[in-house]
Amino acid sequence: MAGIRERKKQRTRRALIEAALRLFAEKGYEETTLAEIAAEADVSTRTFFSYFASKEDVIFHDMESRMERTTAAVRDRAPDEPLPDLLTRIARDALAHAAGDENYAVEETPLRIRLMMTVPALQARALHLLYTSQLQLARALHESYRGRLSPVEAAAAVGAFAGAAKLAVMASVERGESMDQALDAAMVATEITLRGLRSLG
Amino acid sequence: MAGIRERKKQRTRRALIEAALRLFAEKGYEETTLAEIAAEADVSTRTFFSYFASKEDVIFHDMESRMERTTAAVRDRAPDEPLPDLLTRIARDALAHAAGDENYAVEETPLRIRLMMTVPALQARALHLLYTSQLQLARALHESYRGRLSPVEAAAAVGAFAGAAKLAVMASVERGESMDQALDAAMVATEITLRGLRSLG
């Protein structure tokens, strides 16, 4: 596990992330240049790109591990767990675990979230990542509930569930509400989705 | 309404769109350079940006008019129309009208859709536009069903409905199904969303 090479790489990676976040916090995302980030982390600009595919990706460095969590949840579910329960569990876990991944400091999470929600380029990227995760999850569910859940049903379920939670959270945040209120909104939204829209209006 | 100036502007706008789409079809989106598009439309590269804010925007030139359609649908609804009916109507109209906006040729629509679904940069942009439209729609619904629909409920409804349709369509397309099958999938998805996810799995 050790090896100077490995450790050094992890350190540079961390340095890049921290430099980036520090600068983003100070001057804003668009105002921060890659050259500045690289300088702050003491590497050449070129090297940045052997750690991250793009400037945006510094913010989304833990997406793979989060996706693994949810596929694991699907894989390890009780054989008789109903779909709505599983989805609810996954949603709760994702929201709760939003507050800090294993490898990365909890303190940077609020900043990252704020950036994702306010910087248009990051918003678009986040939505795209969320979208591909949803497709993956839908496929996994179709597999896991084989015979009981068609591809379209799986996609509809995931899309409705995640779509409702997402928009409820963002609408809440946009109205200037607190993070707790936003999470409440997400829970209400999932309830509504389980119950069906016929119960509304 | 006339005026040489006005007409000329419309013509260059059209020329830019057509040049861009022609080149995208021939060589692909990323492979086409802005300089080539401008040359094909006989304007300078700089002028492109007084017509479109970015390369991506050539593809999304009719988004405002489409959004207006849906806000009009909300504004002009029958006072007693139930929310689910209105949402269904809006979804149908949006999907049907996907086939050609007033100002623009119908033949280019399939190409535009294909590009939006396959080019990552355009995917992200499309998702972002869809997202902001949804927020707008949710606000409009909260207004229109004032007293009967909280902001969170409106957001949940829109998010669930659109999310289900979106993911069902994309899952279908990704499985290599035809456009008709994809639209069927969308309809099934909206049905499921109206009925609620408890009925699944």
Add this chain to the structure above:
DNA sequence: TGCAAACTTTCAACGGATGAAAAACTAAAA
């Protein structure tokens, strides 16, 4: 110690995007 593999730096280039000033054009007034 010395060699091969992995990693970093430097350098050059491309494409998208933006600001500013010069040039070309249009729509009116004189």
Add this chain to the structure above:
DNA sequence: TTTTAGTTTTTCATCCGTTGAAAGTTTGCA
């Protein structure tokens, strides 16, 4: 028709993110 004022286009210069290639440096191992 000529002048003039306003609008649009071009030209030019520049910035930033991103990528390829070649040269230089560090690490791991024989």
